[in-house]
Amino acid sequence: MKNYLYSIILITIFLFIWETGARFVHTSFILPAPTEIAMKLWELKVELLLYHLPVTLVIIAIGLGISLVLGIALAISMNISKTLEQAIYPILITSQTIPIIALAPIFVLWFGYSIWSKVIVTIIITFFPITVSTFDGFQSTSKELKELFQTLGATKRQLFFKLEVPSALPSFFSGLKVAVPMSVIGAAIGEWLGAQAGLGYFSRRMMTQFNGAGVFAPIVILSLIGILLFITVVLLEKNILKWRRF
Numbered sequence: 001m002k003n004y005l006y007s008i009i010l011i012t013i014f015l016f017i018w019e020t021g022a023r024f025v026h027t028s029f030i031l032p033a034p035t036e037i038a039m040k041l042w043e044l045k046v047e048l049l050l051y052h053l054p055v056t057l058v059i060i061a062i063g064l065g066i067s068l069v070l071g072i073a074l075a076i077s078m079n080i081s082k083t084l085e086q087a088i089y090p091i092l093i094t095s096q097t098i099p100i101i102a103l104a105p106i107f108v109l110w111f112g113y114s115i116w117s118k119v120i121v122t123i124i125i126t127f128f129p130i131t132v133s134t135f136d137g138f139q140s141t142s143k144e145l146k147e148l149f150q151t152l153g154a155t156k157r158q159l160f161f162k163l164e165v166p167s168a169l170p171s172f173f174s175g176l177k178v179a180v181p182m183s184v185i186g187a188a189i190g191e192w193l194g195a196q197a198g199l200g201y202f203s204r205r206m207m208t209q210f211n212g213a214g215v216f217a218p219i220v221i222l223s224l225i226g227i228l229l230f231i232t233v234v235l236l237e238k239n240i241l242k243w244r245r246f
Contacts, residue, residue, distance in 0.1 A: 071134060
């Protein structure tokens, strides 16, 4: 708890300033007070938690799951084949220069309001950090240790699972800790631009009604989802990488 004391103090000060400023401005449709957001969240808890939240969670789970499978597979492939690395790596970098906010409406045109338009946005946002971080982890494998393993007669399979995978795991988890909060953002962006349900969709609907507290209420839930997912990854990392000092 002591590690987060300063953060808690800073957040408390920020919320106090926000509350005071919102009450002074007194235009809740533009700047709702934190207390107004909390009351609106409680008022809408059934609709948000039972109807819209499950839709968003499914998008996050599918998008992040596909990104993990594809990202790890591509990182391993690039680590094995130098030719594939030279062909794919520049494309990965280039893909991050394209604004996702500009592509999302195109996916809506292609897939309509189905879940897949939102899933693809989530995949595009989360795929890059997982792939690049995992690949960099493989590349960081000690050459001296690799030569030692080969000298001792290790097979390629043993070399991969006993040396390269443990070397890549710290970088993989670093990329995953970036991708997890981004998956929440990707799902929200997809829902904001084209959906019939979900927390992002609900926030946009409240915006059209000039309901400031209603706009922020689902955002609070999205933020909590990102925090919980991040904490889950951190705990998983500590459990798997017990040999590291945290």
